Amino acid sequence: MSVDLAAALPAGEIRRAREEDLERILEIEQLAFGQQWDYYQFKASLDDIFLVYVDQEIVGFIVACCCSVSQRGLILRLAVHPEQRGKGIGTALLQAALKELQKKELTDVELDVEVVKRGARKLYEKVGFRVVQVYGLSEDEDDSFFIMRRPLCLEENIV
């Protein structure tokens, strides 16, 4: 899949990941999360909806898949290289994943985000996700997280 986002992000392109991208993806994973996923987890996800933003080099990725049991899309991973943040790349990746999930027979999309990741939560809210559940003792707990959900029929937040 190739999604042309030239209007929003000049010289930007989003496409599915290939095996040769994994080294760079792991580099960004390390910078973003301290390597929670390993090579084999990413390799196993290549067949899922797995999008990479490319501008000469890969600067971010998203892992989005479908859960056929719950008929729900799942955003499993989203990361942008630290030097490329704040330029709309995270938003573009999310929008591309949502567009792709809309082609399937799914009702909504779900993700979890740590309570301490306020920037990520704002990004998800910007594209229409809302908190539906909180796990953890309080919102101040480092290990607390939100479950956020978004109906797939919402058109207005997908450019």
Ligand SMILES: CC(C)(COP(=O)(O)OP(=O)(O)OC[C@H]1O[C@@H](n2cnc3c(N)ncnc32)[C@H](O)[C@@H]1OP(=O)(O)O)[C@@H](O)C(=O)NCCC(=O)NCCS
């Ligand atoms: C979260 C992440 C993917 C955002 O990527 P990005 O390309 O910088 O995001 P965007 O530029 O598209 O930002 C979109 C909106 O998100 C919000 N946002 C993103 N980062 C923010 C931050 N650090 N603080 C406050 N708001 C932030 C803003 O509302 C922003 O919109 P605005 O620029 O109009 O204010 C990136 O910071 C990242 O990789 N973080 C580490 C990994 C991570 O936390 N992933 C999410 C796990 S659930």
